[in-house]
Each structure stands twice: as C-alpha cells, then as structure tokens.
Amino acid sequence: MRTPKPTGRVEKNANGIDLVLTRMLPVGLQEAWTALTEPESTARWIGRWEGTGAQGQTIKLQMGFEEGSSWSDVVIAECRAPNFLRVQTIDESGSWDLSIELTAAAHATELRFVHHGLLPGAVGDIGPGWEYYLDQLLASITGGPLPVWDDYYPAQRDYFQGQKR
Numbered sequence: 001m002r003t004p005k006p007t008g009r010v011e012k013n014a015n016g017i018d019l020v021l022t023r024m025l026p027v028g029l030q031e032a033w034t035a036l037t038e039p040e041s042t043a044r045w046i047g048r049w050e051g052t053g054a055q056g057q058t059i060k061l062q063m064g065f066e067e068g069s070s071w072s073d074v075v076i077a078e079c080r081a082p083n084f085l086r087v088q089t090i091d092e093s094g095s096w097d098l099s100i101e102l103t104a105a106a107h108a109t110e111l112r113f114v115h116h117g118l119l120p121g122a123v124g125d126i127g128p129g130w131e132y133y134l135d136q137l138l139a140s141i142t143g144g145p146l147p148v149w150d151d152y153y154p155a156q157r158d159y160f161q162g163q164k165r
Helices: 029-035 119-141 159-160
Strands: 009-013 016-025 047-050 058-062 069-079 085-092 096-104 107-120
Touching: 016 119, 029 107, 029 119, 085 107, 107 119, 119 159
Parallel strands: none
Antiparallel strands: 009 016, 016 107, 047 058, 058 069, 069 085, 085 096, 096 107
C-alpha cells in the first residue's frame, strides 16, 4: 500500500474553514469542463447523475465508488461554463457547499476545488476523500490506474486534522 502525498490545505475565513485542493489536468479547458459536468464522464470518477444540469436546478447524484451509496440532491447554485461551478449537496448526513474553478494554462487546465464552511472536526475524515476523488478524476482523464481508497484513508487523516487549528 502506498500513501499518495496529500495536497489539500485548510483556509480559515469569517465563515469557518474551507478545504482547498488543486490539480493540473492535462487537457484543455473545455475537455476538463466536460469531465466535471457530463454524466458519462462523472460516472467514471465520482458517480452518475440524473436531471437537468443548469443553474438553479436540482439533480440527483449517486456516488459510484462508495458501497451502498444512496442518491443525493445536488442544487446547482452557480454555473459559469466552462470556468466555474458551485453546488450544494443535500442528503441524510447534511449539506455540503462545493465549488470548482477551472483556469486555462499552457496545454493544461488548473482545477481549484473548495469545500466551503467545513466543520473543523470533520476535515480529517473529509480531506482524504476529496484527494481520492480528484485523483480519480485525473485517472479518468489520463486513462491511468484508478486510485485505491485504502491508500488515502486513514493514512492522510492526520495530515488534514493537523491543519484545522
């Protein structure tokens, strides 16, 4: 088992803390946007979704890599294709405020993912999950091997828990 190096960081602000992760995607801006928003593409790295993918709409998402995952409501709060998407997930465990910003770079696209308003006590459990899913995204784009969950959690927990102070 190898533990991938965690890259996420906690940023404190007036609303609590945000968890921020970045990745360089080796594709152009439009291809990166497609990987993040088209149902066939999201099924390869996070899960499938159904509904109308437009600002103000609520879609249904089923996480594809978690055992027994139920469907969650996802409200598309803001969408400025192909650069910015902000959603709020709602399920039995509560709600999460998430955003993704894409910026074109030389022969690549920089992705900035933010989990807004995260509770400090949860960062050690949630951070490794987002590292895993973003590495799944990268693997789905490059055709590389999919990451293994057990390489991320609990191995990265202490890294994230140590940042919450």
